[in-house]
Amino acid sequence: MKKFDVIVLGAGIVGVCTCLHLQLRGYHVCLVDKKDAGQGTSYGNAGLIERSSVIPYHFPREFSRLIAYAFNHQTDVRFDWTYLPHIAPWLFKFWCQSSPKNLKKSTLALLPLIENSVKEHDFLAELAGATSFIEPKGWLEIFRTDKDFDKAKNHLLSLERFHLNYDVLDRNALIQRVPSISPQLVGGIHWLDPKTVNDPGGLTAAYARYFIKQGGSFVTLDALKTEYNNGLWQINDNGISIGAPDIVVALGPQSIQFMNKFGYRHIPFAVKRGYHIHFRQVDEKTVLEHSICDPVAGFVLAPMRQGIRLTTGIEFASPKAPPYWTQLKRAEKIAKNIFPLGEYVETKPWLGERPCLSDMRPIIGKAPAHKGLWLNFGHAHHGLTLGAVSGKLLAEIMAGEQPLTSPDAFSLTRF
Ligand SMILES: Cc1cc2nc3c(=O)[nH]c(=O)nc-3n(C[C@H](O)[C@H](O)[C@H](O)COP(=O)(O)OP(=O)(O)OC[C@H]3O[C@@H](n4cnc5c(N)ncnc54)[C@H](O)[C@@H]3O)c2cc1C
Numbered sequence: 125m126k127k128f129d130v131i132v133l134g135a136g137i138v139g140v141c142t143c144l145h146l147q148l149r150g151y152h153v154c155l156v157d158k159k160d161a162g163q164g165t166s167y168g169n170a171g172l173i174e175r176s177s178v179i180p181y182h183f184p185r186e187f188s189r190l191i192a193y194a195f196n197h198q199t200d201v202r203f204d205w206t207y208l209p210h211i212a213p214w215l216f217k218f219w220c221q222s223s224p225k226n227l228k229k230s231t232l233a234l235l236p237l238i239e240n241s242v243k244e245h246d247f248l249a250e251l252a253g254a255t256s257f258i259e260p261k262g263w264l265e266i267f268r269t270d271k272d273f274d275k276a277k278n279h280l281l282s283l284e285r286f287h288l289n290y291d292v293l294d295r296n297a298l299i300q301r302v303p304s305i306s307p308q309l310v311g312g313i314h315w316l317d318p319k320t321v322n323d324p325g326g327l328t329a330a331y332a333r334y335f336i337k338q339g340g341s342f343v344t345l346d347a348l349k350t351e352y353n354n355g356l357w358q359i360n361d362n363g364i365s366i367g368a369p370d371i372v373v374a375l376g377p378q379s380i381q382f383m384n385k386f387g388y389r390h391i392p393f394a395v396k397r398g399y400h401i402h403f404r405q406v407d408e409k410t411v412l413e414h415s416i417c418d419p420v421a422g423f424v425l426a427p428m429r430q431g432i433r434l435t436t437g438i439e440f441a442s443p444k445a446p447p448y449w450t451q452l453k454r455a456e457k458i459a460k461n462i463f464p465l466g467e468y469v470e471t472k473p474w475l476g477e478r479p480c481l482s483d484m485r486p487i488i489g490k491a492p493a494h495k496g497l498w499l500n501f502g503h504a505h506h507g508l509t510l511g512a513v514s515g516k517l518l519a520e521i522m523a524g525e526q527p528l529t530s531p532d533a534f535s536l537t538r539f
């Protein structure tokens with residue numbers, strides 16, 4: 125058996141960043157995945173390092189929106205009704221946690237992580253020679269109606285205390301900033317603090333390559349074959365055998381399977397599915413320079429190395445259900461009226477799962493019932509954003525250093 129100080133399960137953005145921060149602190153680390161690095165949810169997201177999303181994505185409480193969702197007419201959220209009996213108890217918890225009081229609590233807990241999100245990615249990208257993946261352009265929120273634009277401008281007042289940087293753009297200013305964007309749009313908000321990643325899977329893989337270059341190990345194993353014997357976490361699979369006194373669960377949407385195996389059955393965890401597909405440019409001159417988000421339809425159009433990526437909002441459906449095109453097709457119809465899109469790059473959409481806790485906060489810290497079991501999962505809509513900073517936070521906790529923020533709000537024991 126090959127022995128390490130720490131085994132990290134999951135080579136998504138969260139696991140890879142955790143490895144880098146442990147390695148920086150002198151730990152001998154083995155990263156485990158059944159695929160290559162950055163091939164899970166971290167491959168397909170919209171690439172926003174969302175420094176401006178200071179309020180976590182919560183359950184809407186306006187009655188009108190709930191009714192619209194109930195009829196499945198919205199583009200930002202879709203329900204597979206056959207899945208509703210399974211997801212209803214979790215949705216109820218999510219609804220309760222989205223009350224103004226609870227939302228404020230989660231917002232304040234997450235704030236130090238959000239505030240450091242860009243800085244910590246810049247640090248790792250510099251280290252790993254991966255700065256070409258990250259672009260300092262911010263992203264644009266666009267509006268199709270005056271009513272939605274006015275609502276968003278009013279909302280800016282409530283964000284004043286967060287000192288975010290943005291430009292409010294009327295129709296002409298928006299067209300100047302994004303040539304080729306539809307003149308039918310009424311305006312937009314250019315969020316200037318966030319950065320964007322032009323290939324999130326590529327960035328994750330680049331971080332992993334640097335980790336290996338610095339002496340880290342990466343093995344292809346099934347994390348669910350992990351056993352705990354006599355104070356040692358062990359995996360025997362594929363003729364390979366590894367062991368360590370400490371193990372980190374960073375399996376993203378699959379983390380819950382590991383937790384169930386070790387008896388942690390009370391975690392309010394669910395996945396929100398989301399899709400993407402890439403489009404070619406219509407011609408050489410029609411270039412999308414900035415990521416744009418339609419907050420009402422819940423999609424993002426992001427310039428990626430693979431093409432123009434259209435990502436969807438949320439789908440509540442069984443993780444085992446086949447992909448449904450419905451939501452993507454609805455988003456595509458609206459997106460094509462906003463920015464010219466050419467042919468599909470692929471024939472099938474990519475489908476990913478956002479790993480979510482009902483209180484919108486990830487679990488970062490120790491598992492209470494096992495020695496050496498550490499957790500870093502549940503980053504929901506902001507796993508790319510939070511990956512670097514939560515890797516740092518967990519490494520600080522494990523090393524007994526002063527953490528960048530109090531880890532209490534992220535402890536598993538809060539449930
Ligand atoms: C459509 C969409 C758009 C998004 N846009 C954004 C965005 O713009 N900004 C943002 O910050 N976030 C965004 N997100 C969320 C973000 O992508 C996720 O929160 C993040 O990728 C989660 O990272 P992770 O490392 O926890 O999980 P993953 O990337 O899923 O990594 C988990 C790893 O575990 C491995 N694994 C699973 N089971 C096993 C097993 N049994 N054995 C071995 N290995 C295993 C998988 O192969 C995978 O590599 C978006 C998500 C979606 C779906």
